Amino acid sequence: MLRSLVAATALFATSATAIAQDASAPGTQTIEGIVAVVNDDAISFSDVRQRARLLLLSLGGQQPTQEQIQQLTTQALEQLIDEKLQLQEAAEYEVEVSDGDIANTIEGMARQSGITREELLGSLIQSGINPVSLEDQARADIAWRRIMGGLYGSRIRISQNQIDDQLERMRASSQQTQYQLSEIFLFAPTEEERAQAFTAAESITTQVQAGAPFELAAERFSSAPTAATGGDMGWVTIEDLDETRASIIREMDGPGLTAPITTDEGVYIMLVRNKRDPAEQTSTVDLTRITVNDGSEAALLEAVGRIGSCAEIDSVVDADENLRAVALTDVNVNELGPEGRAMVTATDLGRATDIFAQSGTLAVMFVCDRRDNVDDLPTAEQIEDRLFAQQLGMISQRSLRNLRRDATIIRR
Template sequence: MTAIRAMVTGISLACLCGPVLAQTSDIVTPTETAETQDPQAQLLGGVAAVVNDEVISISDVAQRARLLLVTLGVQPTQENLQQLLPRALEDLIDERLQLQKAAEFDLEVSDADIDASIQDMARQNSTDIEGMYQVLRQSGINPETLREQMRAEIAWRRIMSGLYGSRIRISQLQISSLLDRIESDAGKTQYQLAEIFLFAPTEQDKQQVLEGANVIVQQLSQGARFELAAQQYSNSPTAAVGGDLGWVSPTELDPDVQEVLANTEPPALTSPIVVDDGVYIYAIRAKQDGQTGPKMVTLMQVLSPDNQRAALNAFKLAGHSCNDVEAAAAEEEGLVYASLGEVGEDVLTDQVAMAIRNVPEGSASDIIDTPAGPALLYVCDRVQSGFEMPSREQIEDRLFGQQIALQSQRELRDLKREATIIRR
């Protein structure tokens, strides 16, 4: 099992549009009863479900349940396989709907596309595709189970990107507003968290999702790795990074989550927390009391010992960033580069502090006069000591990911409402 766990550590099978846990269609046929949805009853027939006339077999469901466990790094047993059968079935239903939607757009995912993605996974685990397939076969999993899951994920990701990628606009005001809020909270109590979010827009969904969340917590308590569970199950954009939220203030979270945090000492795993639109599971990794030091800034300097202000102006207008400023300065006669490193803003001179105050990260200040001559200061990074402020690019990515995830959840919810889904 150790080899399997090592193999799947680098495999991110979830995307921003990961499947919703244990949801059911709003369209229920008269033949669909609680008895026919029982996992034990499913094992007695060859068909687990029919999705718009497309069959999902019992074998498909059993294979997916086994893949879910192996991905989590948990040894499959009869008991935990049985627990995951409902989840595996719902995942497969979602994927059938996603692929059917892709067919409407004449969108095809080629075998070469899937091979390329699996090759990336294999490379991260220091093996090749055949080596990965061998590990799956040793666990009783047909490699086609993984390939079909990836086919649906790639197709759905492309659909969401095509439908909404160009429509979503994150304004500089939105980015600044969130950064200001994060910075204002930097001196307050902070928690280092990771999350699993399970989307459940209706009360009926919440009950079913809550049952699935309890199974996930049980698997985590038995040794499953949280980051792998987040990649596999979570509907949050953070699924791509194993659910990691970093250091956050409670004010950024749902009030029900805040209450749980206030009454829990880390490190700890929370029970499922029901909120308006779903269910959360948190790994509370650490807590800090909010005592922060000065803001730290990383600076680079380009100096003209010969007082060549025109050369400095031209250098600034060239738009160099912290990534290439050293090499660019070396090519300019009369300009000298120096790294000033990371310094606290509380020890900067008033002149320097004022010069860099409104300079975006990666950009240069106006020319300032120093004892050695006129100079440009490049602001490469700003962080609150004891707390790492995200960059504007990271904030933009976070907001964009949230919007894509929201649209994905809505699209999948609508597909399930309109579909005819019969569970045997």
């Protein structure tokens, strides 16, 4: 670890009680040394200590070990560096965040916890945390989201093909064993960073095992796009994961937390929340059966050729006494028998099946509507929102990494 972080750890104290008691009065600012400078903006030991206390509180306030304090301090400094860069970018683009914006954000956080804003701020003060630390964090987060939304929000286009492809993958996944997973990902592209990330992941794992909410840990620490939803990945199959994680998840007996998993990109902590066997997918369809009275295949083919959609069936059939149409609604495809099910399943919406024998004559089925009854399939709008958020999240992470790369960051 960096010398500055070791020094910051020493200032931080060695237990949750000491952390809480070693707080500056909320209305004052302690004059202390500088732990880092980000493009001429200083970060003090006091800033790091306050943020580390905030991180500890957000993880449930368990009494940390010395090693966990060191990891919290490391994470606190990295967060503060990111926030300095975000606020500097906000100044560059003249993005302003008002006190009212911050108050509304904190009020929303309090509401989610079932308390008032005043009660939330009071709990911070009682825990030895200056509310300014939370307000600064909210200011940077709001500003950064506005910058990313303004620069890239209008450029992201989610096509209908992307939505359809995602929905089709979800339908296919429902026919395989699925795992309900959550993740925490610590981005660490170099070997040295991966070693540090692994140690940090061990600390986070210990905190979660001691009762800290996994969702809060993901929101605070994860670099994955799922951090915005507390690490929730939803229901996924083994094939959706890289081989390293897949092999570990596959061997787990049931719900639980994995040990840190090292990959080429960084370190993962996976939470297996549930597992389910392949679902029996049932489709409900609306069909229209057209038969030809004289049994003429040519006549039936000619009629089918004149029908461009289900809406045109009645007009074509009414104009030809040799044809008859019967509407069949809310038909479970599993009740059609093996041949009928295969035929209807293979037919596109609005199109006709192959010709088949029906009560001494010939017939076709038009598939006019299809509804897949699979649990947990989101709507098209939900898929679009999810894909948009994922793309914007990846752009946001890449932009922040670029800012770090180009910045002058001096750790003391």
